[in-house]
Amino acid sequence: MLLYSKYYGFLIIAVLLLNVDCVFAQDNRLPVPIVNASGVWLKGDLHVHSRHSTESSNNSVAKIINFSKLVGMDYLCITDHDNHVNGDVAHHTWADPEFKSDSLLLLYGAEWTTTRGHGNVFSDKSYNHQRLFDVRDDRDVNIGKVKKSLNIHLSANHPSGKDNFGFSYDLVQSIEVWNSAMWAKNANAIMIWDDMLSSGRMMTGRGGSDAHHGVPTGSEKSGPNTYQAEFNYVGTPTTWVFAKERSLTAIIEALNRGKVSVSSNPFNPRVEFYADPKGNGNFEMMMGDNAVSTGRPVKFQVQLIGNTLPEETYKVTVIKNGKQLNVYQIKGKVPITEFTDTPDVNGRTYYRVVVEGKNTDYPQVPKSMALSENMVSLSNPIYFNFDPKF
Numbered sequence: 001m002l003l004y005s006k007y008y009g010f011l012i013i014a015v016l017l018l019n020v021d022c023v024f025a026q027d028n029r030l031p032v033p034i035v036n037a038s039g040v041w042l043k044g045d046l047h048v049h050s051r052h053s054t055e056s057s058n059n060s061v062a063k064i065i066n067f068s069k070l071v072g073m074d075y076l077c078i079t080d081h082d083n084h085v086n087g088d089v090a091h092h093t094w095a096d097p098e099f100k101s102d103s104l105l106l107l108y109g110a111e112w113t114t115t116r117g118h119g120n121v122f123s124d125k126s127y128n129h130q131r132l133f134d135v136r137d138d139r140d141v142n143i144g145k146v147k148k149s150l151n152i153h154l155s156a157n158h159p160s161g162k163d164n165f166g167f168s169y170d171l172v173q174s175i176e177v178w179n180s181a182m183w184a185k186n187a188n189a190i191m192i193w194d195d196m197l198s199s200g201r202m203m204t205g206r207g208g209s210d211a212h213h214g215v216p217t218g219s220e221k222s223g224p225n226t227y228q229a230e231f232n233y234v235g236t237p238t239t240w241v242f243a244k245e246r247s248l249t250a251i252i253e254a255l256n257r258g259k260v261s262v263s264s265n266p267f268n269p270r271v272e273f274y275a276d277p278k279g280n281g282n283f284e285m286m287m288g289d290n291a292v293s294t295g296r297p298v299k300f301q302v303q304l305i306g307n308t309l310p311e312e313t314y315k316v317t318v319i320k321n322g323k324q325l326n327v328y329q330i331k332g333k334v335p336i337t338e339f340t341d342t343p344d345v346n347g348r349t350y351y352r353v354v355v356e357g358k359n360t361d362y363p364q365v366p367k368s369m370a371l372s373e374n375m376v377s378l379s380n381p382i383y384f385n386f387d388p389k390f
């Protein structure tokens, strides 16, 4: 059995997997043996607008950062509309004296706001965003060259409906499958994601609140959109990344590689999804991993980690190649289930999971739970027979 990693294309010989580490959680969850288990789950929001987006209100950079720290975020990307500053993000959001934190990891980014749709840029360092802004109406092949030279992660935002992503998806490494607390409006984004996955693209699904409006403080005044802060703000939804370490570079790498789970708010549990392709009881694969199918059955494990509600029964839906495979009910302190399926030995197969149930309370954004309905968390896929060099 050979495992190969998503974007690096190098092979990890299965012999190396004999010495697997065990990860034990703080909250007595079952041990999950996985390869390269050294890492840390970090939570954050990848789509937030500050005062440097002209239609935002009461949302200074400091307010966003302080709120994020209050609710325990590890990282954040403030993504202001680049067209509001003619592409000069470097002298607005990033030059804001409030754009700093002693504890929160602040990615560099912006919302690439074009006539053909919106995308977010994520970077572990400052980059020349002006160049990307200046080619926004160019042919995709030329945009791709600029994007590559900038060495940035580009992500399709709210890909359907208004401002749909009218570019080639070969320009992006990820897609915003969960925009804002209003879960119901994401159905088409999920459909597009499944189409991209089914066509052989190992594309990361991620979330973003797209919050624009803060709660007024001090001399700030309420505006017509102030009410939104109670429904949708930082963390609705929350994107978890399994990073090698607590650093900006590791966050980008995890986003690139699909080590990502999305939950409806920062206090909700996240879903973790593993596979045991060798049948030896060790779940060596996790979300984002890709293995060669042997034609033998593979055991999968789904866990819900974090602030689960003790009395709640959660519904786990397994999606295989865009279609529902199975549904399970899980409950308890560490809700967990396993299932077995055989990935196609010839063609590609991917599996991902969706968890529904009652939302854990998010008192700082008190009306978000109702908008999220029963949506709790979704995983990224585990892949078989995908081409890492695609």
Ligand SMILES: [Zn+2]
Residues within 6 Å of the ligand: 111, 118, 157, 158, 163
């Ligand atoms: Zn947008």
Ligand SMILES: [Zn+2]
Residues within 6 Å of the ligand: 047, 049, 111, 210
């Ligand atoms: Zn936006």
